[in-house]
Amino acid sequence: MFKHDKALLQEVKVDGPNPAYAAMMQEQLGGPHGELKAALQYMSQSMSIKDPEIKDLFLDIASEELGHMEMVATTVNLLNGHTLDANNATIGSIQAHVSTGLTPALTSASGQYWTAAYIEETGDLAADILSNISAEQRAKVVYQYLYRQINDKGVRETIDFLLNREEAHNTMFREAFNRLQDTGSLKDWGVTKDSKLYFNLSTPGGQFFNANNPQPPSFNSPNAAGGPKM
Amino acid sequence: MFKHDKALLQEVKVDGPNPAYAAMMQEQLGGPHGELKAALQYMSQSMSIKDPEIKDLFLDIASEELGHMEMVATTVNLLNGHTLDANNATIGSIQAHVSTGLTPALTSASGQYWTAAYIEETGDLAADILSNISAEQRAKVVYQYLYRQINDKGVRETIDFLLNREEAHNTMFREAFNRLQDTGSLKDWGVTKDSKLYFNLSTPGGQFFNANNPQPPSFNSPNAAGGPKM
Amino acid sequence: MFKHDKALLQEVKVDGPNPAYAAMMQEQLGGPHGELKAALQYMSQSMSIKDPEIKDLFLDIASEELGHMEMVATTVNLLNGHTLDANNATIGSIQAHVSTGLTPALTSASGQYWTAAYIEETGDLAADILSNISAEQRAKVVYQYLYRQINDKGVRETIDFLLNREEAHNTMFREAFNRLQDTGSLKDWGVTKDSKLYFNLSTPGGQFFNANNPQPPSFNSPNAAGGPKM
Amino acid sequence: MFKHDKALLQEVKVDGPNPAYAAMMQEQLGGPHGELKAALQYMSQSMSIKDPEIKDLFLDIASEELGHMEMVATTVNLLNGHTLDANNATIGSIQAHVSTGLTPALTSASGQYWTAAYIEETGDLAADILSNISAEQRAKVVYQYLYRQINDKGVRETIDFLLNREEAHNTMFREAFNRLQDTGSLKDWGVTKDSKLYFNLSTPGGQFFNANNPQPPSFNSPNAAGGPKM
């Protein structure tokens, strides 16, 4: 079961109203790489996980992402201020003014309703964790884009917190992934010559990659020193 | 520009009509992990890639996935046979009988229209390649599910070919990923203490994963011996 | 913030696998009147509520609906059993067999992805609570339909619990509604003669309803005796 | 069958072109609480109603809502004026300039296509009428938001008319609802102790509402004096 604690995971504040940026921030509430997507992806994937520790991890992170949603929504609220004024609104925010009375909605920055088509779910644990690793990376990218386009100190602190949390999730998903060697879809499918071929269908030009020598992806460890770098 | 060659990438055949399985196979034509999704994801991601070799790789694989679409569609055609008979059709295929006259459509197995909401695109090369690695893994999982539910020798050969091709793509995407160390979103965001925290929001129970010690995901190399294992 | 407790709100069990009914039960996981819709509707509406008690009520019920999702998903899991077999599956469940490996998905019974277009949100508290009262009524109706089509004792107990909880929510939403007299959209909009007119646009036939004499909707109190009646 | 009369239900005019407001007004043509939604919801619900007077009421109001669509669309036309000029357009209206040549479209203010996912339909008359009562309330809220953001006298007259008509519909739906005591989903489902519980899942804080003492929602009658109040 889920429970709600009135405290936010971390307090949010903004230097002042900024309705245009409120619309941009909406992207991480109801957009394809946003917090709702993350929460529901991990929650629905967890529904058939048998390993109790990994299932617990998924539900832990899903719960945290629901808490992130609250932080993003509270930020959108503060940025929107209190006055309906679509005539002077900038891009993306018109429905906030005519349909939801400035209440944050489960839509992307351009007003597209959230859809479960965003969710990647296969019931195969290896594939699902790889999906989550890439989802966290995409969420990080969007927070970087958002960070670069705002000077509001309060908003930047919130984004910095959320972005670093995606990194923490990524670390834990990778750790879980490393427990899965040779299980499920990571099991060798009986590799045939077909998996070694390179069909060079793009011309003119040579062949730059080699399907015949599989290597794992490599990741450098993040260093320990703090403070965002852009 | 794109060109079409009338030959299929590999000939397809089926032992006999099987309309129920035709509906299942539709999943890889227009479903969330299917060939159209792969082709269009790589094609749209490629639109802003500056590295000419990686851009070439993306368009190469996109072209091949369009060719896979043709193989899947031809298989669906052969499995559907030629007689409209929705009254005796099984799950999923009703629209084939009343709307498209048995022509394969860009829908999932349950008739949901393909949507670009399936596409993962951020303009950050590291995030996009990780998305592609996970997408190939999910495609492999679906082909494994399909393989297990059919005895038709022709269909199994086609699935085996397509599944092994996803492995080849995955190998090449990993190779491309390994060129990207410390670029784009792989650059350290100035790791703060927030990225080392574990919020234990799931009770009762301890803490099984460690956000404080980031490790890369590890992958075993596939062995060399051929033939599908299930 | 949200937290997860590993215990279900109430234990669920089934007499035995029933994949066809699993597909039907999916409707209350990811369908238009299901638990996800309820949870997210109350959660997103709550984002701009100023009255702390009413905000608390909305988040309380939202949390409970997330717990209902888990109960429904666990029931779907138990009904699906463990064997992929779409060829013998009945209506609606094909994607469980080819796409999600029998993991419950955020879709309706016919495989349509959940969409935030289901959510009713206006930022006006009176309108939003009326929306919730009607949403709870619709959820009750769907559970009644489901109850009538299954004899499995375990499933019936789960449905009976969930249905009665919707009644409890409805009672509390009505209580909250009764605090709102003459506020927000319940305030008289300066009633004009236009609101008293009946345009009789349907012929042939008389006029059976009277726009000139507004009455509140009336509700009988449920009686106290237990046990489902059909 | 349906028939069309060339006269509008009430003449519409605008003081002058206002393309930004045209985009806002679109919300009530093709948005989630707009006229098309209302018309099609009542029309599709009516398809299984057996009580001839209530069926007639639903089709009467559905017909009127189709007439409201025409009024909204004509207003959008007048506000758009005749010149394609997306470069100087404000939020929401870009597709009017590049895709529909300024013809009103069945989309929301932010360009989202109308979807039948907006429609609430259960086949249970009590649930359906409650859905309609809440739908009319939401439509009223959106018209209030629109009214507050325009000074154009013609547009305000049209909105005032449409808003008051929603009130009239609401009066009639409530009257119809009051005929249904103890039928369909209003019948007591055999109330159990589960429907009296309050799960207090939100902390910290007490319990402000009481599931153990069901009361009907109460509504004050609108007063008789005319003229909008804001």
Add this chain to the structure above:
Amino acid sequence: MFKHDKALLQEVKVDGPNPAYAAMMQEQLGGPHGELKAALQYMSQSMSIKDPEIKDLFLDIASEELGHMEMVATTVNLLNGHTLDANNATIGSIQAHVSTGLTPALTSASGQYWTAAYIEETGDLAADILSNISAEQRAKVVYQYLYRQINDKGVRETIDFLLNREEAHNTMFREAFNRLQDTGSLKDWGVTKDSKLYFNLSTPGGQFFNANNPQPPSFNSPNAAGGPKM
């Protein structure tokens, strides 16, 4: 404004219940080529037509298509019968049993919600009428598919009526089209050599069509003798 007449355009009946075929017939209620699509396409296109006779034609046919919707819905009702029984239902109809209580819904045969993405609207009269001519042809094709898969005499009479009405609409749309020579998008765009080229991008094989010699499409007149031919 629109008005409703309780009489159907033509009485419908069925020989007996047939829930599987009810699901198939749904396609023409809420599917991509169905009656709702036709009605709303012509209605929304009409919103900017200036020629009063052509505008009248569009609204006339839109009204008739709304009447067709009623005929299709009534047929679906009769075919569904009165008993919820999804366990024995065949393809496509599960939501009728668990969500709408057998009330026809605005969905396709596979349960996909109707979407305004089906509507073709450009604000250019020539393009819009060509869209309508092709839409009527597609509707005819779907009715032919449906006709071939049912022996119920009542249903066949209804389909025959509806199919012939689409022919009548097509005749009238063609007549309207022929008034438009050299207007709007039919005006020559200053034809350049680019419009005469044939890019032969498909190999191997020659070139079978000639872009250099534009000819109008030709249509044979239907003959006068009655009775469906298959």
Add this chain to the structure above:
Amino acid sequence: MFKHDKALLQEVKVDGPNPAYAAMMQEQLGGPHGELKAALQYMSQSMSIKDPEIKDLFLDIASEELGHMEMVATTVNLLNGHTLDANNATIGSIQAHVSTGLTPALTSASGQYWTAAYIEETGDLAADILSNISAEQRAKVVYQYLYRQINDKGVRETIDFLLNREEAHNTMFREAFNRLQDTGSLKDWGVTKDSKLYFNLSTPGGQFFNANNPQPPSFNSPNAAGGPKM
């Protein structure tokens, strides 16, 4: 199979960045009348065509439309420039700045994801070619709207090329259509009196069109002199 050639069908350039127009140009990448729709419509229709010359034509044009997508996407890239700056962006482009890092996406100008609901496919060759003729006409209309709203010489040259190519496709589809007399859905359905009726459902007013005297649509030949006319 499909192959990719690195050369564009025709080189594209722009006089300078123009992010607002980039958003408008997106319409022809992922909008309802855009290049992706055309490519995938012809590709999926081709999947059941038996006439080898017509099948070849469909795949030829589909391949060309994929090449048009690249031209449109490259133009969008050039117009977007390189700086994320949603705060100063105009209508429609917000997601380019916060979600895709200025990479063109498969969405319409207002950010709506491309959906296969745009595709018209029936499996009947006559209906499908008529659909394609109308689709090409709509694409031409959108290019005309775009042409009128830009002075950039490079963009105008690209639009002029693409628009003239749609004319060429239209010429070839008409030629293919003219081979189909009296086949498929062009076969007379046994015309009954129902197809000759005119239901005059629109009042007041007379009857301006005649369902009793079917005529083919007529098309004037484009003249030979070059250069766009507006």
